Amino acid sequence: MSAAAKLVFPAPDAPAPGIPVEVAPGILWLRLALPFALNHVNIYLIEDGPGWAVLDTGINDARSRAWWEALLAGPLAERKPTRLICTHFHPDHVGLAGWLANRCGLELTMSRTEYLTTQLHRRWAETTEIEAYRAFFTANGLDETAIGSILERDIGYRWLTTDLPSSFLRIASGDVVTIGGRRFEVLTGGGHSPELVMLLCREDGVFLAADQVLAKISPNVSVWPQEPASDPLGDFLHTLAALRAAVPAGVLTLPAHNLPFRNLHARIDELTRHHADRCDAIAQACREPLLPAEIVPKLFPRRLDAHQTGFAFGETLAHVNYMLRAGRMRAEPGDDGRMRVRAA
Template sequence: MADGVIRDEGEGDTARGLTYPFARVPGAGERIEVAPGVVWLRLPLPMALNHINLYALEDGEGWTLVDTGLFTPVSVEIWEGLLTGALQGRPIQRVICTHMHPDHIGMAGWLCERSGAPLLMSRLEYVTGRMLVADTGRPAPESGRTFYRAAGWTEDQLVGWGRDYGSFGRVVSPMPDAYHRLTEGDVLSIGGQDWEVVVGQGHSPEHVCLWRRSDGVFIGGDQILPKISSNVSVWPTEPLSDPLGDWMTSLQDLQARLPDDLLVLPSHGEPFRGVQTRLAALLRGHGQALARLERRLESPMRAVDAFASLFARPVGDGLRGMATGEAVAHLNYLERQGRATRRRDAEGVDWWQATDAPVSRANDDNGE
């Protein structure tokens, strides 16, 4: 369940109004200093979203690392080179993970074991990561089949999901058995500079961002990305959750507190300025998607039928799980707002309809 690209906004309207101060991106094994004491690193990812940005913060005689990449042979090789090359063989003092997705925590255990450095995360991210890693090797639960069947998956797709179940832990090195908890408002002294912990929700349960107020540097993780919208999904473990509501509330909170002149260091894409423009665009984009979806809910539809309302590109097999999660997130949000209802038919499939839509015989035809 690494991050993937579904909502690729390219250079369209929602990506305008941002400036990118760096002419190039770091290659494998390279570093670019983006602010005093802040080094930008990049690792490849074997998916449509083909990279993750990592940051190394000067911390006394060593470094504090922010995010780690997937645990793969390629990542191990690149990290071996980074530790002795770009990071000059200086010790790792701390490893911070913004959230629990595999491209962020995958190498954390490897780095902590190698260096003896502690892992710092929020509690919900650490516990959720440990839980998902523990699923590896377990048989797929029936609750998951129920969830995806309700969303409109075929029996063949359910079989494929069961076969691939537990893939999360296959790209995550064994996580440390202990961690240091980060909470909203904590202030970390790193290299004699104060970094404030800012917590967001929606993309993940308790996502950590880091803000150096002294010169306006903001490590945004996946909470604020410049050209894509982070995946916001409902998963089988919490099928009635409202992560889109959490996401939009978090974006509104960030709008209220962040100055526009920040240098935002994202996990994907390039460092940018124009955070207020970007936050407004993200909120506007989800609002427009919700409006399109609500219009199409005049007739009953399944979650998989909502893809066309939410995504500009076709959804292939590799992205079906995230696309389904995001579709259910938008439908759950509309249900919480009293703007949509669902009915489960005799085959276990949920049919959604706008609350102000005319009553249709489609429900009867689907076994209700």
């Protein structure tokens, strides 16, 4: 029996977009739509005295703003948002943070790295760094169409997010945040984003996992051109091991995508195995030296569009960098001066 079969989904029917439902005592689950292949994000509202602490916001588009306006005029009219916590810099999580904080007079709580990374990504479209990034992708073997799609996505970040408040309240691993009299331990994770915030209410057995552990999707773990030698897969696997040790097996996990589930440890084991299998597949594929982009079709045999190729490339490079560090691969320059990798 696979670990997936052991996951339990206590609330198998997701709420309709924009309609909050109680998923755990004092925690509302809200879904907002996304205009991507991954078509939704889960937002949570945590009871906080007279109102609700909001965890993540959805993307900056007209539809999400309209849902928030309807919520503020309807279900949240009496009990208003009290504060805003954003888990990480991706636009489906932080997209409306500036707008919502301004609209409702809320203080924004984030980890420092996620706040700064949001600011960094918002200014990309204004810089000439784009040409340096293009060179990075070319050196790794990506074609012009895929490169164009990746750069378009990165520039698009600016329009999918709103200006953050000029100051924020920092939270970090080891902090305890009190929300409505309940203690939530702050855990942070790496790999999917640099300092992703998760909240654990040990007393009530509830774990708000953001994108670190999802039931159906393997969270994207990618190398980005600003930090070409980074090891996000190492960070991600390290975080999974730390979560397995720190978070009790019996918690209800409330993730930012897919359904809430039980049996977190089984899912952690499955994700860990998935990446080990992928490393083995890369070692198999790289008996001859290859450019990183040449490995992508060997790992993802189905046809990928340019957008998917961008993610698949970043994910492949994450595995390559991890294996280079572990001594399982080595890099060697080709006749054209571009670096290729092969199994060690």
